[in-house]
Amino acid sequence: MNGREQGGAIIKYRVYVYVWGSLIILTGLTLTAAALEFGGLSIIINILIASVKASLVVWLFMHLKYESRLFKVMLLLAMTTLTVIILLTFSDVLFR
């Protein structure tokens, strides 16, 4: 096994700086969205923005883009589990 094969591609610093810039801009966006007071829509917008930010971190900072399919499937599995738990809980709480 040679060292070069391990870990796949090395992401360029420039890409990391772009990701960082996007995360800062999205933080500004979420602050603006909160200040505009969309009422009930506000929390949905903020969760959407947070999810975009989290995806950027997972995909590039955490290198998932370059991992094998198994890693991606595992993440999907964890997310599905949490979604099922959330849906089941709310199906109880909301219609009690």
Next chain:
Amino acid sequence: MEAERTEHLNQEQQRDYTGSKMGMWLFLYTEFLLFGGLFLLYSVYRTRYVEQFHTAAATLDTVLGAVNTVVLITSSLTMAVSVSAIRKGDRKLSVSALFLTILFGCGFLVIKFFEWKAKIAHGLFPGALEMFELPQGEVIFYSLYYVITGMHGLHVLVGVVVLLGMLTLLMRKKINEKDFIKLENTGLYWHLVDIVWIYLFPFFYLLT
């Protein structure tokens, strides 16, 4: 010479790069579900006490929260740069980026300390007498605020300690361009802590 070569071979065989990383990801999923459960608790109570959650959330310091968001995002950047740098063999950059990550981590904790201190000075902490006079929903909000930011802060603290260990290994050349999995896994953990804060920030500080 021969013994050295055998030892070298053994080391190569015992190192399982993908296995190590997969183990770390599996651990991160348990963390994901841990915080997911806490956020679920938050969401359920929020649907029950919408108004009171908003009143209580308005007392949190949005500026400090936003500053901490920027601090953590930037620490994630320096963490990622540190891993890339060591893989390219640039130890100097890797060390300085990791050092900056640790500084940002400590900065986050210092800001968090002052934020909690201000809240506690106002008598807003679990078990405080002032809390008994508040409506139920606000009490729950502050309790969740302390549990979730506390759990997150604990993760940052543990992260800083592990990062310090990695810094020592990096300077002792135990982490190098051939064997960087420890640093990479620590980085994965650090990014996860960042992701938790990315969700925590709008949930607690931006309820308008």
